[in-house]
Amino acid sequence: MTPYRTTAAQPLTEPAPEQALRLQNCQVFFDFDNTITAFDVLDGIIEQFSVNHDWIAYEEAWKKGKIGSRQCLEGQLRSIRVERSRLHDYLKTVSIDAAFGRLLALLRRHGVEPVIVSDSFTQIIRYILDHNGISGITVHANTLRMQADRLLPSFPHAGAECGRCGHCKTETLARAEFAGKQAIYIGDGLSDLCPARRSNLVFAKRGCSLQRHLLEADRHCHPFDDLSDIYLFFKEFTDERNTLAPFAPYPVTAV
Ligand SMILES: [Mg+2]
Numbered sequence: 001m002t003p004y005r006t007t008a009a010q011p012l013t014e015p016a017p018e019q020a021l022r023l024q025n026c027q028v029f030f031d032f033d034n035t036i037t038a039f040d041v042l043d044g045i046i047e048q049f050s051v052n053h054d055w056i057a058y059e060e061a062w063k064k065g066k067i068g069s070r071q072c073l074e075g076q077l078r079s080i081r082v083e084r085s086r087l088h089d090y091l092k093t094v095s096i097d098a099a100f101g102r103l104l105a106l107l108r109r110h111g112v113e114p115v116i117v118s119d120s121f122t123q124i125i126r127y128i129l130d131h132n133g134i135s136g137i138t139v140h141a142n143t144l145r146m147q148a149d150r151l152l153p154s155f156p157h158a159g160a161e162c163g164r165c166g167h168c169k170t171e172t173l174a175r176a177e178f179a180g181k182q183a184i185y186i187g188d189g190l191s192d193l194c195p196a197r198r199s200n201l202v203f204a205k206r207g208c209s210l211q212r213h214l215l216e217a218d219r220h221c222h223p224f225d226d227l228s229d230i231y232l233f234f235k236e237f238t239d240e241r242n243t244l245a246p247f248a249p250y251p252v253t254a255v
């Protein structure tokens, strides 16, 4: 997912000072693994159900930027053997952040319909959300098909320009349906860096690679420990009385 590469996506424009950020003019993007969940579920599946250790070399190569996430995921999933029922049993053990439901409700009260952007797989994410009573949220992610005990990935959001990501989140953020909106990005990992740099307001999980890379690049972000921090942030600045947000988002610059 080559976090340092730019794509053809246009950076979002900085709003004029008199146009204070209104939450209803924002699009909120959530990463899933280790953002909505407390750990990286896809990594957990790979570690739990791989029949060899090939996944480690793929992971290292991806972290060093030698391969993109698509090549990484294709390689890692080749070593997985798991029956559907065992996979489901595993997914049933995954809980989501206790504040996600009320954060979602707050955003929806202010006219925001958030989306999940993930380099994991829609079927896995939907299963976990359903099992935790969350419905109706749009998910942009890779897709998965099961054939006996194999997981076969496909990448409908690979991105025309990028060519490296499984799901090119940066290209998803640049889609026409999100045009004209201020982007708020919530994430933790390397695959979040590129889209975060094109967002107006970024929440980065404290101590994780997204926060580290943004700090190194001298880019502002709000660290969070769990989603209750973000819930309280929005609750404070919206005060639940109106949808005028009395703060200016961090200006987005071309990367
Ligand atoms: Mg993540």
Ligand SMILES: [Zn+2]
Pocket (backbone or CB within 6 Å): 001, 159, 162, 163, 164, 165, 167, 168, 169, 170, 171
């Ligand atoms: Zn990409």
